[in-house]
Amino acid sequence: MTGHNEIIHQSIRLRIMAALNIMGADETIVFSKLKGLVEATDGNLGAHLDALERAGYVAIQKLFEGKRPQTRVKATPAGKRAFAEHVAYLREIIDTSLPPK
Amino acid sequence: MTVAAFPALCALPGTGTFVVGSTHSPNGRAMSQIDPDSAIHALSDIARVERRAIEASHFADAASSCFLWAALTTFGYLFHQFDPADGRWAWGVINIAGVVGMAALGFRSRLKRRSGSSLPIDHRPSMVQGAALVFGSVWYLLLTHGGGEYRVSATYFPTIFMFGMIVMGLWIGRFLIITGVVVTFLVLAVFLWSGPWFDYLMALCVGGVLAAAGFWFRRMDTKA
Numbered sequence: 628m629t630g631h632n633e634i635i636h637q638s639i640r641l642r643i644m645a646a647l648n649i650m651g652a653d654e655t656i657v658f659s660k661l662k663g664l665v666e667a668t669d670g671n672l673g674a675h676l677d678a679l680e681r682a683g684y685v686a687i688q689k690l691f692e693g694k695r696p697q698t699r700v701k702a703t704p705a706g707k708r709a710f711a712e713h714v715a716y717l718r719e720i721i722d723t724s725l726p727p728k
Numbered sequence: 729m730t731v732a733a734f735p736a737l738c739a740l741p742g743t744g745t746f747v748v749g750s751t752h753s754p755n756g757r758a759m760s761q762i763d764p765d766s767a768i769h770a771l772s773d774i775a776r777v778e779r780r781a782i783e784a785s786h787f788a789d790a791a792s793s794c795f796l797w798a799a800l801t802t803f804g805y806l807f808h809q810f811d812p813a814d815g816r817w818a819w820g821v822i823n824i825a826g827v828v829g830m831a832a833l834g835f836r837s838r839l840k841r842r843s844g845s846s847l848p849i850d851h852r853p854s855m856v857q858g859a860a861l862v863f864g865s866v867w868y869l870l871l872t873h874g875g876g877e878y879r880v881s882a883t884y885f886p887t888i889f890m891f892g893m894i895v896m897g898l899w900i901g902r903f904l905i906i907t908g909v910v911v912t913f914l915v916l917a918v919f920l921w922s923g924p925w926f927d928y929l930m931a932l933c934v935g936g937v938l939a940a941a942g943f944w945f946r947r948m949d950t951k952a
Binding site: 631642650716718720 | 761762763764767768770771773774777778780781782784
């Protein structure tokens with residue numbers, strides 16, 4: 628059984644990784660759109676993104692679109708791998724809890 | 729090995745946390761276990777977010793298509809209004825430009841997701857519009873032998889396109905169905921009662937509503 632990933636398992640961080648995981652390797656998502664997808668507040672999302680960035684699971688780019696600052700986020704290969712492993716771990720928990728046929 | 733009686737809670741306040749029990753291995757390293765109910769809850773949460781993200785990507789693609797066809801159809805009707813003699817062949821060029829533009833949008837979309845994405849590429853919208861176009865063209869040629877009136881063809885093909893949009897609405901969302909039905913009725917009203925204002929009103933109804941739909945999809949994409 629693969630291990631439980633404490634960083635990813637927190638519900639907002641799990642949603643963040645789920646949203647980022649379906650995107651391409653070079654594809655980024657704007658902070659405001661990610662906020663809508665994971666149903667978090669600005670501060671909450673920012674804090675969780677910091678935690679994921681520190682773990683090396685997401686990369687955060689701060690750019691300017693015209694004069695407006697824009698934050699873009701993407702999952703790193705390590706983040707995608709950790710998410711896939713965590714999902715596999717969750718599935719294993721459910722499978723092993725089912726009564727044998 | 730001991731199992732703590734309390735759930736391990738995450739450090740960040742104000743967020744939901746799935747129930748996790750803490751276990752210690754013989755070497756003292758903390759390990760954790762998640763109960764099956766929490767695992768089910770977490771997986772359903774993931775599925776919900778993925779569904780919303782896929783929906784948002786459909787909205788982004790639909791917005792680009794709507795803007796493309798809004799620009800092309802508005803140009804086509806206005807061009808015909810000012811130059812009716814060349815208007816007919818202009819529509820041929822516009823339709824080819826539309827198909828090429830759609831292919832380019834699809835290519836761009838794939839390029840963005842070309843590696844590492846688990847987002848499935850949905851071929852259904854292009855298949856529906858392709859099938860509707862072939863069906864509509866075959867019947868149009870059979871009934872008119874290619875020599876139908878301009879007003880008939882300029883009304884008929886937008887309704888075929890809208891029919892495709894209504895079908896796509898069955899899985900993308902009801903807004904497409906509403907847009908398709910509204911434009912179809914507007915187009916029929918313009919066909920029946922517009923008189924010499926036909927091209928202007930068609931540009932307004934088809935181009936205008938498609939542009940409005942494009943803005944709506946873009947808004948939904950950023951809100952999703």
